[in-house]
Amino acid sequence: MRILSWNVNGLRACARKGFENFLAACGADVLALQEVRAFPEQLADGLRSPVGWHTAFAPAERPGYSGVALYSRKAPDRIETSLGEPRFDSEGRFLAARFGRLTVVGAYFPKGSGRARDNSRVPYKLDFYRAVFERAQKLRRRGPVFVVGDYNTAHEPIDLARPKGNVKNSGFLSEERAEVSRWLAAGWVDSFRTRHPRASGHYTWWRQFGGARERNVGWRIDYVLASPTADRRVRRAFIWPDVLGSDHCPVGVDVAD
Numbered sequence: 001m002r003i004l005s006w007n008v009n010g011l012r013a014c015a016r017k018g019f020e021n022f023l024a025a026c027g028a029d030v031l032a033l034q035e036v037r038a039f040p041e042q043l044a045d046g047l048r049s050p051v052g053w054h055t056a057f058a059p060a061e062r063p064g065y066s067g068v069a070l071y072s073r074k075a076p077d078r079i080e081t082s083l084g085e086p087r088f089d090s091e092g093r094f095l096a097a098r099f100g101r102l103t104v105v106g107a108y109f110p111k112g113s114g115r116a117r118d119n120s121r122v123p124y125k126l127d128f129y130r131a132v133f134e135r136a137q138k139l140r141r142r143g144p145v146f147v148v149g150d151y152n153t154a155h156e157p158i159d160l161a162r163p164k165g166n167v168k169n170s171g172f173l174s175e176e177r178a179e180v181s182r183w184l185a186a187g188w189v190d191s192f193r194t195r196h197p198r199a200s201g202h203y204t205w206w207r208q209f210g211g212a213r214e215r216n217v218g219w220r221i222d223y224v225l226a227s228p229t230a231d232r233r234v235r236r237a238f239i240w241p242d243v244l245g246s247d248h249c250p251v252g253v254d255v256a257d
Contacts, residue, residue, distance in 0.1 A: 002027050003104060004252035005148035005222060007034040008207070008245065011047060011069070017245035020046055022054070028252070029073045030097070032106030034150045035221075036067035037049070037160065056075050056081075060092035066152070067092040068149070071124030074099060083131045087124070094132060107132050109152045113156070113172030119170050129179045136227075137186070144230035148224050150248065155180045155190070158200050159220040172201060191224045191237040191253050203237050205248045213247075222251045230255075 004026060008014040011033065023031070038047050040057045053071045057203040060066040070076075076097035076151060082089050084087035110128055114120035129202045132147065139145045153176045157163035158213065184190065203218025204213055212218060236254040243249050 001029045001255045002252060003026040003032075003148065003224065004144055004250050005032045005034070005106065005150075005224060005245075005253060006246065006250040007108070007222060009035050010037040011043065011057070012038055014245045015044070015179040016050055017099050017246070019245055020050070022046075022245065022250075023050060024241060025073065026250070028071070030099075030104050031071040032095070032104065032148050032182070033069040033071070034067075034106065034108035036069050036092075037064050038067065039063070047187070052144060056095060056097065058095045058120070060233050061090045065091070066108060068095045068108050070095050070097050070104070070106050072097065083135060085131060087115045088128055088131055093128065094135075094186050096135070096139065098142075103139045103143065103145045105136060105145065105147040105149075107130070107149040107151075109150060111152050112176060113246045114170075115223040120171065122170055122173065122175065125170070126175065126179055133183060133186075136188075140227040140229070144233060145254070148223070148251070151180065152221050153177060153180055154219045154221055155193075158198075159203075161201075161203065161217040167195035171219065187228050188225045189228065189231040190230060191226050192220075192239060192251065195234075195237050197220045202237055203241065204251055208247050212216055216241075222248055224251055224253050226253070 039059050054075045056079045057069045078098040080096040096105045110125040112125040154160040158222035204222035205219050206213035206218040233255045234253045240250045
């Protein structure tokens with residue numbers, strides 16, 4: 001079983017860059033998307049309900065903003081798209097799908113920078129982290145759980161190309177990194193870093209100017225976090241930096257059935 005996550009930076013834009021070809025060739029059983037930026041009815045049939053796939057969407061109320069989706073080969077037994085707080089649900093950032101005992105959560109964690117880049121959204125971001133954490137903790141009592149998505153936080157200096165220059169920027173603030181550490185202390189496993197503890201230069205997002213991607217000046221901010229019972233099933237964790245179509249690249253795990 002293959003579980004993938006990708007921030008597509010606008011699904012309609014990504015479709016013009018080959019998303020449907022990627023979907024056909026990626027080998028995923030479950031694919032979680034972030035930053036869909038469209039209502040389902042705005043998507044072409046090949047994106048909204050592609051042949052051979054079951055789809056679920058949690059769009060933001062605001063047009064062209066945020067939004068998450070999930071594509072799966074098997075129909076989920078249950079879908080949840082609400083955290084029970086309107087300030088989170090209105091932004092379309094959470095979707096949980098249950099397949100038997102296994103749950104896959106796709107989440108688009110907010111940026112903390114704010115429109116004025118003054119880190120004004122950090123409190124909202126941390127509150128969202130805590131709300132997803134509480135829900136994920138409850139879900140893992142029922143069985144294995146993967147929480148995949150764009151976490152918008154580089155956890156350690158190894159996870160970004162220029163850590164010293166970003167200590168005051170959202171995405172690498174001490175309080176944001178501490179929140180990721182809290183998840184790990186509670187038993188959640190960073191599936192990629194656990195299997196590649198000292199591997200540097202593995203990033204999932206690059207700025208769209210200055211040749212950042214070509215020079216690999218990036219950040220690892222997209223993760224597959226696994227509950228302990230889920231991580232025991234992981235056979236491989238990977239990042240696909242060569243997949244284009246977005247300023248992020250896909251991340252994923254191969255899991256034993």
